[in-house]
Amino acid sequence: MNTERSQVLYNEAVKLMPGGVNSPVRAFKAVGRTPIFIESAKGDRITDADGNEFIDYVCSWGPNILGHGRPEVVEAVKKACEKGLTFGACHEGEPALAKLIQKHFPSMEMLRLVNSGTEAVMSAIRASRGFTGRDKIIKFEGCYHGHSDGLLVKAGSGLMTNSIPSGAGVPQSFTDCTLLAGYNDPSSVESLFEKYGGEIACVIVEPCAANMGVVLPKKGFLEFLREITSKYNSVLIFDEVITGFRLSLGGAQKYYGVIPDMTTLGKIVGGGMPLAAYGGKREIMECVAPLGSVYQAGTLSGNPTAVAAGKATLEILEQNPGIYLALEEKSARLEASMKKAGLNVNRCGSLLTAFFTDKPVENYDGAVSCNVKKYGEYFNYLLENGIYTAPSQFEAMFVSFAHSDEDISKTCQIIESFADRK
Numbered sequence: 001m002n003t004e005r006s007q008v009l010y011n012e013a014v015k016l017m018p019g020g021v022n023s024p025v026r027a028f029k030a031v032g033r034t035p036i037f038i039e040s041a042k043g044d045r046i047t048d049a050d051g052n053e054f055i056d057y058v059c060s061w062g063p064n065i066l067g068h069g070r071p072e073v074v075e076a077v078k079k080a081c082e083k084g085l086t087f088g089a090c091h092e093g094e095p096a097l098a099k100l101i102q103k104h105f106p107s108m109e110m111l112r113l114v115n116s117g118t119e120a121v122m123s124a125i126r127a128s129r130g131f132t133g134r135d136k137i138i139k140f141e142g143c144y145h146g147h148s149d150g151l152l153v154k155a156g157s158g159l160m161t162n163s164i165p166s167g168a169g170v171p172q173s174f175t176d177c178t179l180l181a182g183y184n185d186p187s188s189v190e191s192l193f194e195k196y197g198g199e200i201a202c203v204i205v206e207p208c209a210a211n212m213g214v215v216l217p218k219k220g221f222l223e224f225l226r227e228i229t230s231k232y233n234s235v236l237i238f239d240e241v242i243t244g245f246r247l248s249l250g251g252a253q254k255y256y257g258v259i260p261d262m263t264t265l266g267k268i269v270g271g272g273m274p275l276a277a278y279g280g281k282r283e284i285m286e287c288v289a290p291l292g293s294v295y296q297a298g299t300l301s302g303n304p305t306a307v308a309a310g311k312a313t314l315e316i317l318e319q320n321p322g323i324y325l326a327l328e329e330k331s332a333r334l335e336a337s338m339k340k341a342g343l344n345v346n347r348c349g350s351l352l353t354a355f356f357t358d359k360p361v362e363n364y365d366g367a368v369s370c371n372v373k374k375y376g377e378y379f380n381y382l383l384e385n386g387i388y389t390a391p392s393q394f395e396a397m398f399v400s401f402a403h404s405d406e407d408i409s410k411t412c413q414i415i416e417s418f419a420d421r422k
């Protein structure tokens with residue numbers, strides 16, 4: 001594989017940006033390489049600056065559920081651009097998208113459009129604190145909720161990849177209010193509530209964790225969280241930035257049948273543009289300015305071009321319910337091949353991770369015990385055979401509707417040949 005041009009670009013980028021990247025998860029450090037630079041993408045394929053083509057299973061870390069450059073979405077963005085890039089004022093697309101979101105997430109009785117998942121989560125937590133008048137929050141080890149200060153403790157994603165248990169630059173006092181519990185461990189949550197019950201504003205959870213690799217909620221875990229938060233009048237927040245519109249049109253809450261008080265959405269909801277959303281119970285959202293005194297704002301929030309991409313994407317998902325069945329089938333084929341190759345795989349719908357450990361992975365400790373060196377070998381084998389996956393053990397493989405049956409077959413064959421490699 002020739003990576004000459006990527007190397008030239010990287011040498012330039014690394015002088016200008018930390019690690020040469022604009023988000024740590026894009027670095028290839030954990031897999032012993034420097035990043036490849038992408039030139040273009042279409043359908044299930046991406047092409048790098050040296051002309052190498054790959055079948056893409058990163059899919060921009062989730063947004064591209066329809067694959068790259070779906071014509072209707074691109075067309076909608078072009079049309080919106082013609083009318084102006086940003087107004088900083090109300091426009092027709094905002095209530096239209098909000099209504100579309102709410103139709104599939106009825107628990108979001110009111111919502112706000114923001115620019116990133118980080119912002120959505122930060123705002124949902126602030127609203128929960130404003131509503132309850134309490135300061136403490138519970139988060140789970142290995143769950144990632146964006147990079148706001150209070151959430152950078154035992155967070156997943158790039159922090160796990162780079163072994164950063166708690167982020168530098170975050171004052172101790174900023175995380176004093178963040179209580180940590182174990183994923184799939186109800187007793188750890190119970191003891192926090194017993195100790196701090198009346199002080200806990202909210203519990204935030206990835207209803208299916210996908211930022212320590214994919215870790216499924218055990219049967220009853222989400223129901224337990226629903227119960228205990230109700231008992232203590234705490235707000236239950238489902239961070240559905242990845243799972244929203246992916247596990248089903250109605251996200252994980254529909255998939256698992258457990259309804260939170262607040263929901264955060266990102267990734268798919270923006271259709272590949274910077275857009276996210278948070279919302280929930282009317283009485284909580286009514287605390288947000290200008291109705292209430294919880295402040296949250298944004299110059300580019302509800303930006304018409306991003307709204308157009310999100311709306312076009314959700315409309316396609318809504319009009320083609322067969323997409324979810326197709327995603328399930330494609331993903332099940334990949335899972336079967338990983339198992340054939342002797343890999344330990346967790347899968348939830350179109351999210352899957354092959355873990356390099358013999359034990360079942362059910363939480364943060366299980367995930368960190370994996371052999372990341374082995375994962376690096378796997379990553380490099382796939383890459384050199386034209387398959388682009390996350391350069392980290394602690395991320396999901398994302399399957400899109402654009403993944404053709406032929407490309408899935410090709411991927412399966414390469415995965416199965418991993419064990420026999422030279």
Ligand SMILES: *Cc1c(COP(=O)(O)O)cnc(C)c1O
Pocket residue numbers: 115116117118119121144145146147206211239240241242266267276
């Ligand atoms: C990606 C992600 C975020 C952060 O979203 P950004 O748009 O990257 O800020 C938050 N929560 C979860 C579950 C995510 O996967």
